[in-house]
Amino acid sequence: MEDYREPPDGPEEWVPPDGHERADQSPLTPPVASPPPGEGDAADDAVDADADAVADTAVVDVLRERLDCVVEDSRLIAAAEASRLRGVYLMLQDALAHPGIFIPNAAGLTRADLTAESEGWVRTSLAQEIGAALGVTKGHAAGLLNDAEALCETLPATLDALDVGKITRQHADAMIRQSVGLDAEATAVFEREALPKALCQSPTQFSRAVVKIREGLFPDTITKRRTEAVKERRVDCYGAHDGMGVLAVRAPIEVVQSLHNAARLTARALKAAGDDRTLAQIETDTIIDALMIGFTNDSDQKFGGAPGVGASGVGADRLGGIRPTVYVTVPVMTLLGHSDEPGQLDGYGPIDPDVARELAARAPSFTRLLTHPETGAVLSVGRDSYTVPADLKRAVQLRDETCIGIGCDRPATTCDLDHREEWQHGGQTSLTNLQAACEQHHMIRHNTTWTVTVTDDNDIIWISPLGRTCRVPRTSNVQFAAGTATTKHDDTANDERKELPNTPPF
Incomplete structure (x- = not known):
């Protein structure tokens, strides 16, 4: 990763990156002639000032050249993105024309022969193919397919503008998002009116501008569209660094804004009363507190009184309010306090050993998994049952x-x-x-x-x-020893278990 090396100490060490040297590039610190003898300090000061001015001019020239390189690279990136989208679109057309490659029992069929369900599986299979090749998820690849189809079939001028670097992929994304739901005639009008704005506005400014253009062209009222959009409300959860996570709520804007406003007002009131947490911390802890109380009917007194503060006095500490079932795999030596090896939270990864021990202490039951499970666990029912025990x-x-x-x-x-x-x-x-x-x-x-x-x-x-x-590759380190499903335990297994405590938290 040589592009991310430490910055040089001074301009004299600046060197254009590989592939961007310019034959006419001037040196950043050209030699300066010595002053005539006898001029004194004033002459020295004048020479120093001239040298600084020359050096500054050289630096400006090099910076301009580097900026030109960045602009040219950005244009090439936009052109490559347009080429990639066209390639993805052509793959989609080939796949739909020869569905037998991607779905079973379709040899010799054409796109005209496909049902909507079969066509959907061709698209899904191709998306997984592209995603695996690019190292992205199937969902991301499916998005590429949809974007390619939209740009190639309904927004060709936008794709052409991306190809020559007049707009960025972010501008193209805004065009795609806002054209969804418009018929062919309205989409053509929308592109004709919106695209000139993309040439002179940032993606953020452009995104706001095209919403207004779309609103005047959309056949359905905003009330009807909102009614449909509300049906897509959802909650997403994903992990962040250092044992943190993000909970995203997609819901009507007035509801989300009300939640945010309530948390902000509470945070300001508590801050004015002397709370030493930051406003952002109090807002977060307040929402956590409201959610956990709503889910569990626990009172603030149980957790120390202050919104979002648990018994330990640490903000956002609401472990005592967690009721849903989660899987936390905790190394037995960590549970015993003899190791600080992290626990593993299902769907996230390593968590702080103290948090793992606290969750384990509150768990109503345990599934014991050491290097192998108890040999009496049912690991196969053969052909006796399709249902999994x-x-x-x-x-x-x-x-x-x-x-x-x-x-x-x-x-x-x-x-x-x-x-x-x-x-x-x-x-x-x-x-x-x-x-x-x-x-x-x-x-x-x-x-x-x-x-x-x-x-x-x-x-x-x-x-x-x-x-x-x-x-x-497997991500779990849980392993199972070979054995038979039986209620009788051999002496070795019994000896191993005798070395471990039988009461929580192990």
Whole structure:
């Protein structure tokens, strides 16, 4: 990563990056002639001033050249993005024209022969193919397909402007977002009116401008569109650095704004009363406090009295209010206080050992998993049952940790349990034949020509319709020793368990 080296101490060390040297570039610190003898200090000062002026001019010239390089690179990036989108669009047309490559039982069919469902699976399979090749998620690749189709078919002038670097991808994204739902005639009018603004406005300014243009062209009223949009309300949760997470709420703006205003007013009132937390901290703690009380009916007194402050006195400490079931894998030596190895929070990753111990202390029950489970755990019911028993389900979820799909990090606890060898084809309901797969990746395996195998070291191998091989390594360190499902325990297993306490928190 040489582009990110430490900056030089002075202009004399500045060197244009590779590929951007200019033959006519002037040196940054040209030599300065010595003053005539006898001129004294005044002459020296004048020479120093002239030297500084010359050096400044040289630096300005080089900075201008570098700025020209940045502008040219940005134009090339925009052109490459336009080329990529055109390539993605052409792949989509080829895939739809030859669906037998991507879905089973479609050999010899054309796009005209496809049902809407079959076409959807061709698109899904191609999106996974592109995503795996680019190292992005299937959802991201599906977005590329949608954007490419929109620009190539309904916004060609926008794509041309991107190709020559007159606009950025952010401008093109705004055009795509705001053209959704417009008919062909309205889209043409929208592009004709909006595109000139993109040439002279930043993406942020342009995004606001095109909303107004779209509003005048949209056939449905904003009231009707809002009614439909409210149906898409949702909550998203994803992890951040250092044991933090982000909760995003998509809901009607007046509701979201009211929540924010309430938190801000509370924060200002508490700050004025002498609270030593920052306003941002108080706002966050207040929302956490309101949510946890609403979910659990616990009072402030139980947690210390101040909104968002738990018994430990630390802001945002609401562990005592957590009621939903979560999986926290805690090393046994960490539970015993003999190690500070982090715990593992399902769907996130490593968490602070003190937090892991506190969650474990509050847990109403435990699933004991050391280097191997108790040998009496049911890890296979063979062909006796298609339904997966509860302890076998937990074993699969803890082993897989997340969906086995390419680039998918959906927690295994929210995934389907997929029989690798299908039940109707003789597959067993066993640990070795089950895997956690989100609904999309479960259906991809069954409805497209993607295939899945497992390596000797238990990694997942996906083979794409175009013959690409994609390895999905295991992220969990939970392992299961070979054994039989029995209620009788051998002496060795009993000896190992006797070394461990039997009461929480172990």
